[in-house]
Amino acid sequence: MLPISATSQISPPDTHHALVIGAGLSGSAVAHSLAMRGWSVTVLDQAEGVGAGASGLPVGLAAPHVSPDDNVLSRITRAGVKATLQRAQTLLHSGTDWALSGVLEHKLAGKRRLPTDHPQHHSTPASAAQVAAAGLPPDTPALWHAQAGWVRPRQLALAQLQTPGVQVRWSQAVHSIERRVQTWAVLNAQGHTLAQAPWLVVASAFDSLALLQPLPGVKVPLNPLRGQVSFGHMADLTNAQRQRLPPFPVNGHGSFISGVPTPEGQPGWFIGATFERDCTQTPVRVEDHLANRLRLATLLPALGEVMAGQFGPDHVHGWAGLRCTLPNRLPAVGPIDRLHLPGLCLSTGMGARGISLAVLCGELTAAWMNQEALPLPEDLAKHLAAERFASA
Ligand SMILES: Cc1cc2nc3c(=O)[nH]c(=O)nc-3n(C[C@H](O)[C@H](O)[C@H](O)COP(=O)(O)OP(=O)(O)OC[C@H]3O[C@@H](n4cnc5c(N)ncnc54)[C@H](O)[C@@H]3O)c2cc1C
Numbered sequence: 248m249l250p251i252s253a254t255s256q257i258s259p260p261d262t263h264h265a266l267v268i269g270a271g272l273s274g275s276a277v278a279h280s281l282a283m284r285g286w287s288v289t290v291l292d293q294a295e296g297v298g299a300g301a302s303g304l305p306v307g308l309a310a311p312h313v314s315p316d317d318n319v320l321s322r323i324t325r326a327g328v329k330a331t332l333q334r335a336q337t338l339l340h341s342g343t344d345w346a347l348s349g350v351l352e353h354k355l356a357g358k359r360r361l362p363t364d365h366p367q368h369h370s371t372p373a374s375a376a377q378v379a380a381a382g383l384p385p386d387t388p389a390l391w392h393a394q395a396g397w398v399r400p401r402q403l404a405l406a407q408l409q410t411p412g413v414q415v416r417w418s419q420a421v422h423s424i425e426r427r428v429q430t431w432a433v434l435n436a437q438g439h440t441l442a443q444a445p446w447l448v449v450a451s452a453f454d455s456l457a458l459l460q461p462l463p464g465v466k467v468p469l470n471p472l473r474g475q476v477s478f479g480h481m482a483d484l485t486n487a488q489r490q491r492l493p494p495f496p497v498n499g500h501g502s503f504i505s506g507v508p509t510p511e512g513q514p515g516w517f518i519g520a521t522f523e524r525d526c527t528q529t530p531v532r533v534e535d536h537l538a539n540r541l542r543l544a545t546l547l548p549a550l551g552e553v554m555a556g557q558f559g560p561d562h563v564h565g566w567a568g569l570r571c572t573l574p575n576r577l578p579a580v581g582p583i584d585r586l587h588l589p590g591l592c593l594s595t596g597m598g599a600r601g602i603s604l605a606v607l608c609g610e611l612t613a614a615w616m617n618q619e620a621l622p623l624p625e626d627l628a629k630h631l632a633a634e635r636f637a638s639a
């Protein structure tokens with residue numbers, strides 16, 4: 248892999264026109280970051296509208312990972328959450344699309360100890376009042392993440408795609424990508440060229456694998472990881488159930504969030520999500536609702552008890568999607584092989600943290616493409632660099 252700062256040693260395409268495959272959180276974030284730098288961006292997506300993939304998740308959390316040694320993942324997620332919250336503040340409506348609610352992390356099975364000597368983060372042991380407000384017993388080990396909150400990914404993707412300079416073309420299934428003299432071409436299944444430009448960013452989640460596999464020297468080990476969220480409407484809850492709802496999201500064994508609009512628009516509650524490896528099917532399943540009921544009973548036992556009846560077929564709704572993972576839980580971002588595949592970049596492999604990471608990855612990709620200072624220290628950026636998957 249070339250040193251990240253070596254961009255200037257290889258001439259990248261000298262134009263500011265890019266294609267992006269995929270209009271989820273990742274593709275829309277790259278498109279927004281490029282357009283804000285004056286680029287002309289064409290986003291192609293096979294779906295008819297936004298949120299066809301994992302970014303159709305009704306709601307999720309932007310919350311940092313913490314570790315005793317403040318490891319790479321902790322530092323990257325902290326930077327990522329900060330970038331997401333700033334973006335949400337700029338583009339979204341607080342209270343309906345996102346909220347800087349803070350997040351209480353219930354520390355199960357001794358996980359996630361706080362670092363002792365890194366004062367720059369905003370995570371602290373939860374106070375007795377916060378633990379009580381979550382309905383947990385007073386001796387429950389818990390962290391409070393002040394710089395964290397919930398986000399509706401579809402809303403964020405939609406807002407990013409509306410940036411002037413971004414053109415979106417729906418119903419454009421890309422079947423293959425091809426390097427031509429000075430450009431990258433994207434082709435449909437019939438071999439017709441859908442578009443071409445000097446720069447191409449592949450941000451089509453797990454489907455990126457099929458597009459990248461034919462390229463020589465590139466092996467990005469993307470995997471699908473199915474997940475299902477269970478949710479219901481606040482209007483269906485009894486007073487006793489409502490009184491038990493924590494006033495902020497709680498995570499630690501999945502996550503519980505309430506008071507956020509469901510896809511139908513009414514205020515709802517949400518618990519998720521399941522994890523199932525090597526499954527590419529996304530129909531909602533009854534057994535996954537049961538798994539989420541048990542998840543809630545572990546995360547928030549008192550609430551789980553009173554909410555058990557809400558998981559029956561009369562009340563519960565579901566949404567399922569595919570996370571796209573990489574072995575070290577860090578995405579593949581930016582140029583994949585500047586020497587042999589100039590102009591080709593990735594922003595994929597967000598795993599279970601796309602809300603926390605995609606905005607930062609979009610900024611990083613745009614900074615690499617625009618040959619400017621990176622938004623992360625180089626020792627962190629190198630852990631995200633797609634070039635780690637190029638064999639040359
Ligand atoms: C159940 C569940 C819970 C989650 N909870 C959280 C959470 O709490 N916090 C968090 O940070 N993250 C969470 N995530 C992860 C987060 O949702 C994802 O990381 C993120 O949405 C991925 O965005 P993406 O743009 O990379 O992929 P996607 O949203 O999947 O977008 C890929 C896009 O590419 C398009 N596409 C695919 N193939 C082609 C093709 N050949 N041609 C053209 N277009 C194509 C698709 O139509 C799609 O629109 C969760 C995910 C799941 C499934």
